[in-house]
Amino acid sequence: SQTIHQWPATLVQPVGSPLSLECTVEGTSNPNLYWYRQAAGRGLQLLFYSVGIGQISSEVPQNLSASRPQDRQFILSSKKLLLSDSGFYLCAWSEVGLAAETQYFGPGTRLLVL
Amino acid sequence: TQLLEQSPQFLSIQEGENLTVYCNSSSVFSSLQWYRQEPGEGPVLLVTVVTGGEVKKLKRLTFQFGDARKDSSLHITAAQPGDTGLYLCAGARVSNYQLIWGAGTKLIIKP
Numbered sequence: 147s148q149t150i151h152q153w154p155a156t157l158v159q160p161v162g163s164p165l166s167l168e169c170t171v172e173g174t175s176n177p178n179l180y181w182y183r184q185a186a187g188r189g190l191q192l193l194f195y196s197v198g199i200g201q202i203s204s205e206v207p208q209n210l211s212a213s214r215p216q217d218r219q220f221i222l223s224s225k226k227l228l229l230s231d232s233g234f235y236l237c238a239w240s241e242v243g244l245a246a247e248t249q250y251f252g253p254g255t256r257l258l259v260l
Numbered sequence: 261t262q263l264l265e266q267s268p269q270f271l272s273i274q275e276g277e278n279l280t281v282y283c284n285s286s287s288v289f290s291s292l293q294w295y296r297q298e299p300g301e302g303p304v305l306l307v308t309v310v311t312g313g314e315v316k317k318l319k320r321l322t323f324q325f326g327d328a329r330k331d332s333s334l335h336i337t338a339a340q341p342g343d344t345g346l347y348l349c350a351g352a353r354v355s356n357y358q359l360i361w362g363a364g365t366k367l368i369i370k371p
Contacts, residue, residue: 187366247352248293
């Protein structure tokens with residue numbers, strides 16, 4: 147069966163510090179991968195998605211970036227965090243070859259920028 | 261920008277009552293999914309509806325996809341405190357890797 151991992155679960159960072167959130171998927175090959183941000187109790191904002199190694203599409207201009215160095219690894223980064231980067235970050239995967247069908251989510255990372 | 265409007269945004273009812281959550285769009289979707297999310301966790305898929313007019317039941321939850329595949333509803337019968345959570349709908353389009361997400365319905369069931 148497939149599993150998706152995210153870490154860390156919680157992160158408190160000062161403004162201006164760098165960020166690296168990691169997501170890995172097990173049990174599938176060449177998945178589509180997604181990074182979302184969610185405000186408390188609200189819907190999901192798509193940040194990045196990837197359909198293959200090194201292929202990243204950005205949905206929202208911001209000081210965040212994403213990379214996919216390996217097939218099942220997706221990293222969300224920032225060189226300098228802003229207060230507005232605080233939120234709940236979710237990684238998700240879906241089957242390769244399909245349109246945006248079912249997405250399976252990781253447990254999320256709660257980021258607080260102070 | 262394609263929108264999927266979800267309503268109500270917030271609902272607080274007593275245990276045993278019925279409720280319906282709606283997702284509406286002016287665009288056609290190839291499928292529509294409903295997720296449930298608990299605080300501090302990722303969303304978990306409840307159901308996917310694909311065919312116009314399709315009705316799916318999951319215990320006390322009934323999901324319906326509109327005939328034109330532009331809207332969907334989630335009906336909960338005899339709500340229980342365990343149904344409390346954030347319910348999200350998401351629409352899929354053919355040949356597109358993105359889901360269009362509703363803003364979510366925060367549901368609280370009071371014992």
